[in-house]
Amino acid sequence: MNESTAPNTGDHLKESGSHLKESKAHAVQAAEELRAAASEKAQQLKSAATSKADHLRESASSTGNRLRTAAVDRKDRISHLTEEKIAVTKERAKQYHETGEQYVRDNPTKAICTALGVGFVVGLLFRR
Numbered sequence: 222m223n224e225s226t227a228p229n230t231g232d233h234l235k236e237s238g239s240h241l242k243e244s245k246a247h248a249v250q251a252a253e254e255l256r257a258a259a260s261e262k263a264q265q266l267k268s269a270a271t272s273k274a275d276h277l278r279e280s281a282s283s284t285g286n287r288l289r290t291a292a293v294d295r296k297d298r299i300s301h302l303t304e305e306k307i308a309v310t311k312e313r314a315k316q317y318h319e320t321g322e323q324y325v326r327d328n329p330t331k332a333i334c335t336a337l338g339v340g341f342v343v344g345l346l347f348r349r
Contacts, residue, residue: 325332
């Protein structure tokens with residue numbers, strides 16, 4: 222029996238060694254496939270992130286340009302309105318000045334007495 226089992230044991234060892242080599246080869250191949258799949262997925266993620274970053278950059282640039290244009294338009298409108306208000310105010314001041322001069326020409330005594338009275342009251346207020 223020993224002699225008949227000895228060759229079988231050697232065959233089993235060879236078979237086990239062969240299975241072990243095949244398993245190792247499969248494990249190496251699976252590891253390489255997994256590494257390749259992981260590398261491909263990383264490349265896809267990198268590409269998607271780059272694409273998204275480019276899209277966000279373009280969107281931010283577009284929004285910045287729209288805001289800049291709106292700000293310039295608003296500034297121009299405010300500047301125009303301010304110029305109009307200044308012109309109207311100057312015209313009114315000129316009219317009041319002319320009206321005042323005409324009043325003083327028409328009523329010189331009354332104007333002088335009014336000016337003296339106002340001056341006296343203001344002088345009293347500043348003394349205190």
